[in-house]
Amino acid sequence: MLMKLNDEERDILAGKLGPVPQQALQHQIAVGDFFGAEDFVAVTQAHIMADTESLGDAGVRWLERMAAATEGRRRVCIPTITDPRGTDFSKAAYLGQTQSMLDLERRAIAAFVKLGVVMTDTCINYQTIQAPTRNEHLAFGDTGVVIYSNSICGARSNFEGGPSAVSAGLTGRTPRYGFHLSEHRRATIHFHVDFTPASLNDWGALGALIGRIAGNYWAVPVIEGIEGAPRSDQLKHFGAAMASFGSIALFHLVGITPEASRLSDVALPNLPTHRITRDDVAALQQSYRKDGKIDVVVFSAPQLSLFELRTLADLCDGKRFSVPMLAVTSPQVKPDADRMGFTARIEDAGGTVMSGMCFYQSYAREIAEAKGWKRLVTNSAKLVNILGGYGYQPMLESMEACVDAAVTGRLE
Amino acid sequence: MNVKTVYRARHAMGRRVRGTALVANDGFSARYDLDRIAGVFSRPTHKLAGQSYVGRILVLDTAKGGVASAWMIHEMQSRGMAPLAFVFNSVNPILAQGAALGAVPMLAGFVADITAAIPNGAELEIDPQLGIVTVLG
Numbered sequence: 001m002l003m004k005l006n007d008e009e010r011d012i013l014a015g016k017l018g019p020v021p022q023q024a025l026q027h028q029i030a031v032g033d034f035f036g037a038e039d040f041v042a043v044t045q046a047h048i049m050a051d052t053e054s055l056g057d058a059g060v061r062w063l064e065r066m067a068a069a070t071e072g073r074r075r076v077c078i079p080t081i082t083d084p085r086g087t088d089f090s091k092a093a094y095l096g097q098t099q100s101m102l103d104l105e106r107r108a109i110a111a112f113v114k115l116g117v118v119m120t121d122t123c124i125n126y127q128t129i130q131a132p133t134r135n136e137h138l139a140f141g142d143t144g145v146v147i148y149s150n151s152i153c154g155a156r157s158n159f160e161g162g163p164s165a166v167s168a169g170l171t172g173r174t175p176r177y178g179f180h181l182s183e184h185r186r187a188t189i190h191f192h193v194d195f196t197p198a199s200l201n202d203w204g205a206l207g208a209l210i211g212r213i214a215g216n217y218w219a220v221p222v223i224e225g226i227e228g229a230p231r232s233d234q235l236k237h238f239g240a241a242m243a244s245f246g247s248i249a250l251f252h253l254v255g256i257t258p259e260a261s262r263l264s265d266v267a268l269p270n271l272p273t274h275r276i277t278r279d280d281v282a283a284l285q286q287s288y289r290k291d292g293k294i295d296v297v298v299f300s301a302p303q304l305s306l307f308e309l310r311t312l313a314d315l316c317d318g319k320r321f322s323v324p325m326l327a328v329t330s331p332q333v334k335p336d337a338d339r340m341g342f343t344a345r346i347e348d349a350g351g352t353v354m355s356g357m358c359f360y361q362s363y364a365r366e367i368a369e370a371k372g373w374k375r376l377v378t379n380s381a382k383l384v385n386i387l388g389g390y391g392y393q394p395m396l397e398s399m400e401a402c403v404d405a406a407v408t409g410r411l412e
Numbered sequence: 413m414n415v416k417t418v419y420r421a422r423h424a425m426g427r428r429v430r431g432t433a434l435v436a437n438d439g440f441s442a443r444y445d446l447d448r449i450a451g452v453f454s455r456p457t458h459k460l461a462g463q464s465y466v467g468r469i470l471v472l473d474t475a476k477g478g479v480a481s482a483w484m485i486h487e488m489q490s491r492g493m494a495p496l497a498f499v500f501n502s503v504n505p506i507l508a509q510g511a512a513l514g515a516v517p518m519l520a521g522f523v524a525d526i527t528a529a530i531p532n533g534a535e536l537e538i539d540p541q542l543g544i545v546t547v548l549g
Contacts, residue, residue, distance in 0.1 A: 030512040031505065034425045054443070054480040056487030062513075141479045161482020161509040178505065216474040217504035247439075247476050247504050360443075361480075386477070389444045389455035 003032045003175065004039045012171060018072010024167035031164060032175025041137050041176040043157075046076065046169035047125060048117065049083040049141035050162040051361035052104045059162070060108045066166075067114035073170070075116030080169030081129060082112065083142045084303065084330075084358040085121045091354050096370025101363055117169065121356035122330035123302050126153065127232060129332065134258055137180055139168030143249070144240035144302050144382065150250040152235055154258035156180045159217070159249055178218075179250055185259065187222035187252055187267040189214050195278045196227045199398050200237045200308070203230070204381030205281045207238040211246025213274055222252040222260060222267050229256065233305050240302050241381035285396045288384050289411065295373040297321075297406040299399070300328035300359035301383040308399075309337045309353070313345040315403040321350035324371075325406040331356045351406070359383065364390040377405050417547040419522055419529060421499075424540035425508070426517030430548070431496040434468040435532040436460050437525070440500070440507070441477030442484035451493045469497045469538065471530050475507040485510035497538045499545050501526055519545055 005013065013029070015022045032040070052060065067074070086105050087097055112119060120129055123142045126149055132138055134154035140146045141160050149155040158178040160168060168174045178184055191210055197203045214221045221242070230238070230253075242248045252260035252267075260266045299312060304327055312327055327346055329337060334355035337343045343353045360383060368374060368391055376387060377395045379402055384394035395411060405411050436459040439445075447454035451466040475481070485507075488494040497517040498507065511518040517538050522529070526545075530536065535548040 027509075027512055030425060031508050034423050034508045034512070034518070035505070036423070049479045050483065051480075054483040054487070056483070056490065058487045058490030059483045062486070143478045158505045159479055161479045161506045163482055163486070163513045164505070164509045216502050218502065244477060247474070249504075365447075386444055388457065389441075389446065391454070 001029055001033060003029055003037055009040060018069065018074065020066050020069045020072060020074050021170050023066070024170040027163060027167050028171065028175055032177065035175065035177040037175035037177040039176055040173040041180050042172060043137045043139045043168055043174050044078060045130070045132070045138050046078060046080040046160070046165045047083060047140040047142065047145055048080065048162050048165040048169070050108065051084065052086040052101065052108050053361060053363050054162070055108060057104065060104055060111065063108060063111035067111040076169035077172045078169060080117045081120040081125060082117060083123050084361050085356055086362050088354040088357045091352065094352065095362065095367050097363060120331070122332060123358060124236065124305060124330055127305055128330055139165050139174045141165045143243035143247070144236065146249050147239040147243040147251065148236060150179055151239060151252065151257050185220065185250060187220045187271060189219055189221050190267060190271040190273045191221055191223045192273065192275050193223060193225035194275065197234070197281065200233060201285065201379040201381065201396055201398050202281055203234045204237040204241040205284045205396065206276065207241035208245040208381045208385065209276055209280055209284055210251070211242035211244065211248050214246045214248055217247045217249060219246065219248060220250050220252070221248065222254060222263065224254045224263065226253055226256060233308055236302050237381065241385070244382040244385045288394060288396045290375065290393055290395060291411050293410055294323060294375045294377050294405050296323060296376050297325040297402045298359050298376055298378045298383065299380070299402070300326065301380045301386070303358060304329045304333070306333050306336050309333065309342045309346070310340070312399060313342040315400060316346045316349035316351060319349040319403065319407050321406040322409040323406055325351040326354060326359065327351060328354045328357060328359055360386045360390070368392060377402050377411060419524065419526060419545050421519035421543050421545065422521030424519050424543040425511060426497070426515065426540045428537070428539045428541065429497050429517050430535070430537045431467065431469045433471050433530050433532060433534045433536050434460065434463065434465060435471040435527055435530055437473050437527040439474050439476035440470065440472045441475065442481040444477040448484060448488055448493065465495045466493050467496050469499060469536050470495045471499045471527055473527055474500060474502045475504040479506050482506050482510040482513065485514035485516055489514040489516065499526055499538065519543065
C-alpha cells in the first residue's frame with residue numbers, strides 16, 4: 001500500500017468499524033494506489049450507478065453480502081443516492097422484461113435500502129435533487145452526472161463506478177487523484193466553435209465531436225465561440241455526449257463555466273486547437289441517418305427534465321403515433337409531469353412515459369429481441385453512441401423530427 | 413537465444429499472468445463494445461468486432477464510455493467470461509475500479525504506443541508487481 005492513511009482510516013482498514021467499511025476501504029486503496037493517490041479526500045455525496053444489467057447476479061450478491069453484515073457500521077455515512085434502475089416496474093411487461101430481471105432488480109433495491117442508500121433512481125440529480133457546489137468533493141457515478149457537476153457546477157469528482165461509489169458512501173471519502181486535484185482541471189485541448197447550437201440534438205452532436213477528438217478521460221477541453229447563456233438541458237446533452245464519446249469528465253466554456261471566466265484562467269498558450277463548424281455537427285448526425293421505416297422512437301439518456309417533457313407534450317398535441325414512442329424521466333419529475341398534464345398529452349398521442357430507468361440501462365438488447373426493435377430514432381447523441389453495440393441501428397434527429405417519425409413510422 | 417521485449421507501465425495492479433494478446437488501436441467499454449453473453453466484441457465499428465476476448469490479454473488504446481464497466485468486469489469474471497488481463501495506453505477510473513473488483517490484472521501508461529509495440533497474437537507475461545509486460549514470443 002502506498003496511500004497515506006490517517007488514524008480513522010487505519011482503524012477502518014484494521015476492521016475496527018466492522019467488515020463493511022473495511023472491505024470498502026480496501027477497494028478504494030487498490031484504486032488509489034493504481035493512480036498514485038497520496039491520500040483520501042472527504043466527500044459530501046455519493047451517487048451509485050448500479051442497474052441490474054450491469055450488476056448481474058454476481059454484483060447483486062456482492063451488495064447482499066454487505067447488507068447482510070451484522071457487525072460494525074453497516075450503512076452509508078453520507079447522502080448516497082442511485083442512478084436509474086433497470087426497469088420501471090409499471091412498464092416492465094410492455095418492455096418484455098422477464099420475471100428474473102425483475103426479481104434481480106428487487107433484490108438489488110432491498111440491499112441498497114438496507115445499506116441506507118436513498119433510491120432516487122435518477123441521472124439528473126443536479127437538476128432535481130441537490131445541485132453540487134463549487135469545489136465540493138463528490139463521489140458521483142454516471143458520466144453525465146460527473147461531467148455536469150465538474151464543469152457547470154465547479155464541483156470535484158472522478159467517474160466513480162458503482163463499487164467505488166458504494167465504497168465512498170460507506171467510508172465518506174475517496175482517493176484524492178484526477179479531478180479532485182487542481183492541476184488536473186486545467187485545459188489540455190482547445191476548441192473554437194463557429195456557431196451556437198439551439199436544439200438538444202445539435203448540442204449533443206457538438207459534445208460528441210469534442211469528445212471524439214479529445215479522446216480520453218484525462219483530456220480537458222476548453223471551448224470558445226459559444227454565445228449567450230446555454231440552458232441546463234442544453235448543457236446536459238452537451239456534456240453527456242462528450243462524456244459518452246470521449247470518456248471526458250470536465251470541460252470549460254470560456255465566459256460561461258465557473259473556472260473559466262477567461263481562457264487564461266484554465267489554459268496555457270499554444271494548446272492544440274481544433275475548429276468545429278455547423279457542417280461538422282450536421283455531418284455527425286447524417287452519419288447515423290438511414291431513411292425509411294423505423295421501429296421505435298426513444299427520448300432518454302439523460303432522463304428528461306420537466307421542460308423537455310413540456311416541449312414534447314406540445315409537439316404531441318393532435319398527433320397519433322404509428323410506432324412506439326418512449327419518453328423516460330426521473331421519479332422526481334414524473335409526478336409533476338402527471339400533475340401538469342404533460343404525461344396525459346404524450347400518452348394520448350400513443351406515447352409511453354416511464355420513470356426511474358434509462359433506456360440503455362434496462363436490458364436494451366433483450367428489449368430489442370422481445371419487441372423486434374432495431375431501427376431506433378432519438379434526439380440523444382449519447383444514446384446513439386451506446387446502442388450500436390446492443391444491435392440497434394440508432395439515428396440522431398431533432399425532437400420535432402422524432403415525433404414526426406413516430407407518426408409516419410418513417411424517416412424521410 | 414530469443415530476446416524478450418519488455419515494456420514498463422506507470423500504473424499496475426493485480427497478479428502475474430501469462431496469455432495471448434488480442435491487440436487493436438481502439439477503445440474499450442464493456443457496455444458499448446461487447447456482447448458479454450457471447451464473449452465477443454459486438455460494436456460493428458470496433459476494430460475487434462466479432463472476435464472473442466475471453467481469456468485473452470486485451471491490448472488497447474484507452475477506456476471509453478460510461479461507468480458500467482466497473483460492475484460488468486466483475487460480472488463477466490463470475491461466469492468465466494472475462495479477459496485475462498488489460499494492457500492499455502491509458503485507462504479511466506472506471507476500468508481500474510472494475511479491474512480491482514473483478515480481480516483482472518491491469519497495466520496502463522507506457523512511453524510507446526503499446527498497441528503498435530505488441531503484435532496481435534503474441535504470447536505475453538504480465539507482472540503487475542514489477543509493472544512490466546514481457547513479449548515472450
